[in-house]
Amino acid sequence: MITLTHISDAHLTPLPAVKPLELFNKRITGYLNWKLKRRRTLDGEGLVSLATHLREQNPDFTAVTGDLVNLALDAEIVRARGWLESIGPADKVCVSPGNHDAYVPGALKRSTEVWNEYMSGETLDPSPFPYVRRIGEIAVICCSSAVPTGPWMASGIFDEEQAGRLARCLYLLGDAGYFRVVMIHHPPNLEARNPRVGLWGGKRFRKIIAEHGAEMVLHGHTHRSTIHSIHGPGSEVPVIGVAAAGAAQGSHGGDDPARYNLFRIERTGNAWSCTMREFGFQRLGNEIVMRLQMRIY
Numbered sequence: 001m002i003t004l005t006h007i008s009d010a011h012l013t014p015l016p017a018v019k020p021l022e023l024f025n026k027r028i029t030g031y032l033n034w035k036l037k038r039r040r041t042l043d044g045e046g047l048v049s050l051a052t053h054l055r056e057q058n059p060d061f062t063a064v065t066g067d068l069v070n071l072a073l074d075a076e077i078v079r080a081r082g083w084l085e086s087i088g089p090a091d092k093v094c095v096s097p098g099n100h101d102a103y104v105p106g107a108l109k110r111s112t113e114v115w116n117e118y119m120s121g122e123t124l125d126p127s128p129f130p131y132v133r134r135i136g137e138i139a140v141i142c143c144s145s146a147v148p149t150g151p152w153m154a155s156g157i158f159d160e161e162q163a164g165r166l167a168r169c170l171y172l173l174g175d176a177g178y179f180r181v182v183m184i185h186h187p188p189n190l191e192a193r194n195p196r197v198g199l200w201g202g203k204r205f206r207k208i209i210a211e212h213g214a215e216m217v218l219h220g221h222t223h224r225s226t227i228h229s230i231h232g233p234g235s236e237v238p239v240i241g242v243a244a245a246g247a248a249q250g251s252h253g254g255d256d257p258a259r260y261n262l263f264r265i266e267r268t269g270n271a272w273s274c275t276m277r278e279f280g281f282q283r284l285g286n287e288i289v290m291r292l293q294m295r296i297y
Contacts, residue, residue, distance in 0.1 A: 001266040002138045004181065005054050008065040008220025009244035010047060011100070012083055016075040025104050027071045029151040046258040046281055046288075047246050051087060053279060053288045054260050061135045062087055064118075065220035065242070066098025066146065066185035072107035077114050090117040094133050094142055098185035098220060099154050102146035123165075130166050130182075132173070138265055139178035141169050141214075145186040145199055155194075156186035156221075158201030163208050170212035179265055179272055180214045187219045189228040189239045197221075206230045209237055215272060216240065216263075216296065223247060223255040225278060225292075238296055243280065257281035259291065272297045 018027070054062070068083065069076035087093050095118050102108035112119055112128065121131035121142065129144040143166060145156030166182070173180050186192075186199035188206060199205065209217070213232045223244040229236035243256035259280025266273050278292040 001264055002061070002136050002179075003057065003059045004135075004138065004140075004263045004265060005057060005059040005062045005260055006065065006218050006240070006242050006263070007050075007054060007062065007087070007245050007260040008185075008242050009067040009098070009223055009246060010064075010080075010083060011067055011070050011244060011246035012047075012076060012079055013070075013246065015070060016073055016079075018071070018073065022071075022073060026148070026151050027073075027104060030071050030103065045248065046286070049288060050245055050258050050260060050280065051083075054262075055087065057262055059088075059262065060092070061133070061138070061140065062093045063140060063142075063181065063183050063218055064093065064095045065183055065218055066096055067100040067220060067244075068095070068098075069100055069103075069111075072101060072103035072111070074110065077101075077107075077111050080111075081114050081118075084115060084118045093118055094121065094131075094140060094183075095119045096142045096183040096185055097144050097146035099146055099149065099156055102148050105148045107148065108144075108146055124168055125165070127161070127165060129162055130169055132169060134178070137177070137179055137267060139173045139180050141166065141173070141180060141182045143182060143184040145184050145201075152196070154197040154221075156184075156199050158184070158186075158188070158199055158205045160204065163201070163204050166205075167208045167212050170208065170214060174213055179267075179274075180216075182209075182214050182217045184217070184219050186221050187226075187228075187239065187241055188217065189230055191228055192222065213237065216274070218242075220244070225256050225259055225280075240276070242278075257283060263296070
């Protein structure tokens with residue numbers, strides 16, 4: 001049996017000191033949004049407890065679906081490296097970057113350099129995404145939807161080139177009998193369509209899954225605990241989102257309180273068994289509890 005944890009949207013706080021010149025771009029709107037709203041809804045108070053609880057599960061692998069930072073300042077990116085190290089070593093943790101990790105032009109390149117082995121793996125060619133991590137019979141396929149966007153935009157892109165590489169990865173890994181877990185920051189399901197904050201290329205992503213299949217898709221971005229599905233070649237593929245790990249413990253702003261998911265995956269005969277447990281805070285109280293247990297396969 002392999003245990004896989006999924007955590008997302010840490011939005012690490014506190015926000016470091018910002019130099020005036022660093023605000024002469026999209027960061028000015030993000031900074032004002034942080035000061036007026038997000039510093040209350042993403043206070044990060046429960047993040048340390050949540051990360052500690054996750055580590056105590058001693059998972060075989062941890063999937064992080066992006067938005068480790070807020071404005072992609074250099075100081076934030078460096079701090080995020082330390083946070084990743086606190087979650088686990090790079091051979092047991094990987095990152096699919098989010099829109100905040102690519103907040104302004106050049107930020108994703110800087111994140112890739114600093115997070116380095118936490119955001120790399122086996123690839124088909126020199127292109128960095130998707131990359132693959134293999135853990136026993138589990139293959140985690142990390143895509144990237146992270147691109148810099150204009151003010152008041154938080155959308156992502158899944159382009160044709162990455163789609164072609166994902167299709168090839170899914171085919172090869174499926175043919176080899178792996179349980180394929182696809183990571184992407186923006187939700188690819190039809191229910192999450194939104195030109196301002198959604199995934200441009202979501203239809204393209206769903207077409208690849210419909211043709212080549214996957215056992216599970218994990219995402220972040222919405223700051224909500226959700227379960228949807230998209231069509232696979234023989235059955236529906238679960239699409240699972242997780243609440244923001246940095247979220248406040250109340251109900252401010254409509255976000256769900258901080259949570260993470262734990263999957264237990266094993267082969268039973270010619271089929272897969274996968275159960276999910278959701279751990280995190282309730283709307284009231286400051287204890288981490290198991291909120292949900294369900295069978296995925």
